[in-house]
Amino acid sequence: MKRVFPILAVLTAALLSYALYEALVVAPTEQTMGDVQRIFYYHVPSAWTAFILFSINFVASVVYLIRRSNKADIVALVTAEVGVVFCTVVLVTGPIWARPVWGIWWTWDLRLTLTLVLWLIYVSYLVLRRFSSSGQTPLLAAVLAIFGALDVPLVYFSIWFFRTQHPQPVIGGGGSIDPRMLHVLMINWLAFSCFAALVCWSRYRLEVLRREVDETLALEALLEPRGSQSRTSQTWRAG
Amino acid sequence: MSYLYAAYIATWAIHVAYLSTLLRRYIRLRNEIAEFKGREER
């Protein structure tokens, strides 16, 4: 296991570099927007990756509710965190793209707004996990994830209808796409997916280690009362 | 044109920032483990 990781890391870095080269040099220049359009090759794959990660989070949360599996809980935590990171990238690259093209920083573009709402939901998810002092935090987090997932189609429809009533610019070009651009897009998506997978794997191992250490420390405190404490107050404290 | 580079740089800045928090947490964990092992031997 341990030896595979550095190899995969190097391969992923190579893939990302190749994808960058394709995006900046090989891809044809867009007619109306010019070179700024190349942000597309980072913006869209990040959005897709974030959505996939959140979908995995939803599945892991459901699994946790049914089986109370510790692994499922860790997967949920990891995909939420990394998903938020990729969402942040989308929310930063979107306005940077919108500004030179449309002259405004923000637009109620469907993908961008959906990403914003998901970002808000999952940031609140992470805050809940951090601040909750209930012993059942994973359970509460899983419930919140399910609420979030139920919300997504409703968000989608509400924004879609809002846009028909209040026409807004579309970032990221709808309609048909040049096959050469599609090719570059897919390469970047593959590269970022591999990158996301590696980051998730690292975070997973970190969390497993963290929980092992916490458990061991808690056990130690339970089994061996500190000298000064037990002599005077005879109280035990866990963790 | 500068917008293009700003977007790409911002993307990697965000990823690097997250990875560095992971690294920091990992180092802190390793120190905790070392300290624990030290206490155990005592």
Added chain:
Amino acid sequence: MSTVPSLTRATLAKDLRLEWRSKDAINSMLFFSLLVVVIFSFSFDPTAEESRRIVGGLVWVAFLFAAVVALNQTWAREIRNQVLDAYRVSPAPANALFLAKVLGNFIFVTVLQALMTPLFIVFYNLRALGPAYQLPIVAALGTWALVVNGTFFAAMSLRTRSREIMLPLLLFPISIPALLAMVEATGAILTGEFSAKFWIVLLAAYDVVFTIASLFLFGFVLQAE
């Protein structure tokens, strides 16, 4: 005495009686809403036509603040008197308690809306150009949307640090489609420019989805506390 409707009714009656005597929640809610109305009417001096466009947002901001005040105190009494522990051990269905709390909050916020609406009409010279009968429907559906999720998240926030911040933090992102619908529907009805039908249907769908989800999952949350 342990069927859901009778239990719900009993709990609801108790909460309403306690609130009627102390008027804690209603007073704070009234205060915050008045604050919003007055401050906004200083900063805007809109024409009647402009105000019809923006009032949708203003009104729901005021009601949102009020709702959060009500929601934050939903479970306060229960925690103080260890009622939740008693509930957990009793054979009573958890949903009865939840439903009673939601209905209680719904009533508080609706009473507040009834008190505040004449003020809004006066301050902003309001007159609905569209079908005014739809306004109470939007108000009821919107309030239920806020209150059902709010009561649920209030229960989820019970054992968290900064409980009062946790509730709005959890509530607002999930409520975005409902908030959008409420504001747009109100604007559509007042200006008469669009039909509010889609938004009303969306609100109804939102209410159904989250009421079912809350009833289904409340048991877990009660366990978790």
